[in-house]
Amino acid sequence: MMERRVSGMVFVLPFIGLYCFLLILPFVMGLWISFHRADLFGSRHWVGLDNYVRLFADPVFYQAMGTTFTLAVLIVPALTLITLLLALALNRASRSAAIFRGLFFSSSVLSVTIVTLIWRFVLTPDSGLIAKLLTAMGIEPLPFLSDPNLTVPALAITTIWWGLGLPMMLFLAGLQQIPQDMYEAASLDGANRWTTFFRITLPSLRRTTILVIMLQTAAQLQIFGQAQLLTQGGPSGSSRPIVLYIYEVAFGRWELGYAIAAAEVLLLLILALMLAQYWLSTRGEEVQR
Amino acid sequence: MTTAAHNNRLPLTALFGVLLGAAIMVAPLVWTLLLSLKSNSELMRDSSAAFSAPYTLENYRAILVGSDVPRWLLNSIIVSLGTTAAVLMLCSLAGYGFARLDFPFRRTLFVFVLLGLAIPEQAVILPRHQLFATLGWHNSYPGLILPGLAAPFGVFFMTQYFRAIPKDLDEAAMLDGASRLDVFWRILLPLTLPAQATLGVFTFLGSWNDYWWPLISATTSDKYTLTVGLAAAQMNYAQTSGLGFLMAQAVFASIPILIVYIIFQKQIVQAMAGAAVR
Known part of the structure; x- marks a missing residue:
């Protein structure tokens, strides 16, 4: 009997083996290397917490953190509001609504390099689409990709264009789950459109909204390709988010241990966010009961 | 409203x-x-x-004759299809094992797999790069495919799906003398086709659009995926042959994935929403 039971393991072992080798092992290696002065070519020297101490004294690290948070603050509220409005407008059974939903989602299937290629020549001041439109209206083109005050908003706009699809679909799924009889009861009570919206729709979307905000924040903390390709983090580091900083430290300065230490700090931020989401959505349910 | x-x-x-x-x-x-x-x-x-x-x-x-782009397209197809096929196989086997079979440490192992959902790419990508460098696996197809196979979400997803299939089905077949592998292969697996489609499309899309890993693993042009090749093309834009050619590359690279999107729209939306909610 015992033999048969152990043989059941055969089905899960191939995955477990690869999972340990490709995810768990690198994860543990990462923690270990972060306590070393290590370069990309394998030389290692134990330094304890030194990488972390240096990190929290590094103005470039703080600048990258600041840029990342600015990006998140620019992107997350705007994206949440826009996709909520789109979902409300497109939550109907008509054929045209389906086409619009497909259109707003379509940019999400493109890779980051295609998106930046498209947006580079929308944003660039000499030959870009926005510059052409502004010039046609007699306005001086804006140097989106080189003015330190404009690079971060330019990255935010590109990211919003790219990322509308998923949150819109999540809001649509949330709207579908609201029982129709709640609206019928409200209309019997003579509630107007706005009362219905603020008393029924918005409270029912609470969990979805928390989910969207947390997912988007986690995604924006890890923003990378847009910044690396569109602005190379410049000018003078003003648009360098944290993952680009990690990339540059590892592959530009070859300081592997230091780069991984920065990645571990990012990991803690993301985990804190996941816990916050869990806490917020479960606490809400207790209140409602 | x-x-x-x-x-x-x-x-x-x-x-x-x-x-x-x-x-x-x-x-x-x-x-x-x-x-x-x-x-x-x-x-x-x-x-x-x-x-x-x-x-x-x-x-x-100009793209079709005498540029590297078709080669990158081929690399992308090989890597994405390879990853998708392997993920479907591994996750179906593991999903069946976790949902239907009893073996020592089953619950513990399942929780161990779920923990992987909390580990973001950023926390493993640099040490993994180091690991693959030691093994000499960079600039190869296995080097590009393997990292995509540690997919805890896929195992979670398939396990849920197998659990939802009524147990009487396999019990009846077992009474008829079918082996466990028969039950898996001939009876249960065909029933999971919708889940395979969803997970498959989701995996394909993720692999096709992946940027961070191929950027650091494939460093020679002949092993670039389309995503990395296009990044290199736009980085070198000033020296290369012009705006129209560059934008044609963007369009050319978008076409395969937009076709996949149009065919599998329902699965893509379902899978992305499902992965988000999990």
Whole structure:
């Protein structure tokens, strides 16, 4: 009997083996290397917490953190509001609504390099689409990709264009789950459109909204390709988010241990966010009961 | 606004908003397409030329003959299909094992797999790069495919799906003398086809669009995926052969994935929403 039971393991072992080798092992290696002065070519020297101490004294690290948070603050509220409005407008059974939903989602299937290629020549001041439109209206083109005050908003706009699809679909799924009889009861009570919206729709979307905000924040903390390709983090580091900083430290300065230490700090931020989401959505349910 | 069921007409302001949004979504795509259809020398003088004829397919011809782009396309297809096939196999086996079989440490192992959902790419990508460098696996197809196989979400997803299939089915087959592998292969696996499609499309899309890992693992042009190749092309833009050619590459690279999107729209939306909610 015992033999048969152990043989059941055969089905899960191939995955477990690869999972340990490709995810768990690198994860543990990462923690270990972060306590070393290590370069990309394998030389290692134990330094304890030194990488972390240096990190929290590094103005470039703080600048990258600041840029990342600015990006998140620019992107997350705007994206949440826009996709909520789109979902409300497109939550109907008509054929045209389906086409619009497909259109707003379509940019999400493109890779980051295609998106930046498209947006580079929308944003660039000499030959870009926005510059052409502004010039046609007699306005001086804006140097989106080189003015330190404009690079971060330019990255935010590109990211919003790219990322509308998923949150819109999540809001649509949330709207579908609201029982129709709640609206019928409200209309019997003579509630107007706005009362219905603020008393029924918005409270029912609470969990979805928390989910969207947390997912988007986690995604924006890890923003990378847009910044690396569109602005190379410049000018003078003003648009360098944290993952680009990690990339540059590892592959530009070859300081592997230091780069991984920065990645571990990012990991803690993301985990804190996941816990916050869990806490917020479960606490809400207790209140409602 | 929310009483959609009763009143199927969109208020005028909302309609205007949707149309404006749609215009902003479409304009960059149309601009890209127009640029790709113009000769490079004309665009060099002024990119406004994109708004007027003559248009040409010259840039697309240049992609197909004598550029690296078809090679990158082939690499992307090999890597994405390889990853998808392997993930489906591994996750189906593991999902069946976790959902149906009893073996020591089953619950512990399942929780161990779920923990992987909390580990973001950033926390493992650099040490994994180091590991693969030690093993000499960079610039190879296995080097590009393997990292995609540690997919805890896929195992979670398939386990849920197998659990939802009534147990009487396999019990009846076992009574008829079918082996456990028979039950898995002939009875249960065909029933999971919708889940396979969803997970497959989701995996394919993720692998096709992956940027961080192939960027650091594939460093020679002959092993670039389309995503990395296009990144290199735009980084070297100043020296290369022109705006129209570059934009034709963007269009060319978008076409396969947009076709996949149009065919599998339902699965893609379901899978992305499912992965988000999990």
